[in-house]
Amino acid sequence: MKRYGAKVLVLFLSVLLYFTNLSTLPFINQLYTFLRSVVQPLFELKGNIIENTKNAISTYILLKDANIENQKLKKELQAYYLYKVQLYACEKELQGLSKVINLPFEVKKTSLVYANVIAYDPSGNDTFILINKGQDAGLWEGMVVFYEDKLVGIVDEVYGGSSRVRTVFSKDFSISATSKDKAYIYKGGYPYGFLLHVNLEDQLKVGDMVLLRSPYKNLPPLVIGAIVNISEEGKSFFKRVEVKPAIDIRRVSTCTLIKEKL
Structure with missing residues (x-):
């Protein structure tokens, strides 16, 4: 075998x-x-x-x-x-x-300018965006920028053919705001901003909307965000109120500017 x-x-x-x-x-x-x-x-x-x-x-x-x-x-x-x-x-x-x-x-008819976003904040904190309109479109510092019904920010630098917009996430951003028909100051921050000078007796609660407040009634009540946290700061006369901005900066490719003084 x-x-x-x-x-x-x-x-x-x-x-x-x-x-x-x-x-x-x-x-x-x-x-x-x-x-x-x-x-x-x-x-x-x-x-x-x-x-x-x-x-x-x-x-x-x-x-x-x-x-x-x-x-x-x-x-x-x-x-x-x-x-x-x-x-x-x-x-x-x-x-x-x-x-x-x-x-x-x-x-009163509102004059608008439409712009495209050409750059975002490289830090990832979404503190600013660059748009493709500037002095050539008659822009000036302080113009309100929004997307849909949400506040994006304020123009803070204007160049020849572009502008920088300081967003609601920037710590250098502040604007008159309202919630529950009371006036406050909204201060930007990432990931949350804040409502300043909220008295202890003010009846705000989580989920309340925070809107743009225009003293001269020449701007629409754009949505800034919603309250996500309320706490008391020791012996302070004010509450600490955190606000989550409504806008998602990274999803904004176009925006609108209102040609009105803030």
């Missing part, structure tokens, strides 16, 4: 050696080269098909997401049209009432 196994092994090695030697013949080399030239494009085609399929799927997903977002924006736009009609009706009623009681009433 052992002798038979040895013969089989010798035969297998002989056949293997034979084919190995054949592979060195010119004819075999030419055949191998020909087969490789035929098969190689098929593998390349397969790779291209896989890559193109991946790209097509990615494009389809992006288009689908864009379509969903577009439908959402259309619905919001219709709601804004309704609000516009309602506001127009209110204006007419107020104008009629002002004539009856002899009280002047004027609808």
Whole structure:
């Protein structure tokens, strides 16, 4: 039995050696080269098909997401049209009432500037952004910057073709604010800002909204954020009130500026 196994092994090695030697013949080399030239494009085609399929799927997903977002924006736009009609009706009623009681009433049109964000705070604290409008668009320091109904910040430096906006996350940012119809000062901070001069008897609670307050009523009550924590500071006459800004700076690619003095 052992002798038979040895013969089989010798035969297998002989056949293997034979084919190995054949592979060195010119004819075999030419055949191998020909087969490789035929098969190689098929593998390349397969790779291209896989890559193109991946790209097509990615494009389809992006288009689908864009379509969903577009439908959402259309619905919001219709709601804004309704609000516009309602506001127009209110204006007419107020104008009629002002004539009856002899009280002047004027609808003031707000001048806006639209800008794109070109840079963010590299520190990650979102204390400022750069926008692509400056002296060329008639901007000045102190202009209010917002996105949707949320306050982004205030223009603090204006250049020729760009401007820097100090955001609600900056420790150097402060602005008049209101919550529960009382006036406060909002001071920026990261990740939370603060309401200053909140008396111990003030009935604020977690979740209350903090809005922009315009002393001259020339600016809309933009959303600054919401109260997330209230505590008493020892024997102080004031509460410590932390506010989480409503704006997500990193998601802001475009913004709007109000051409009004703060």
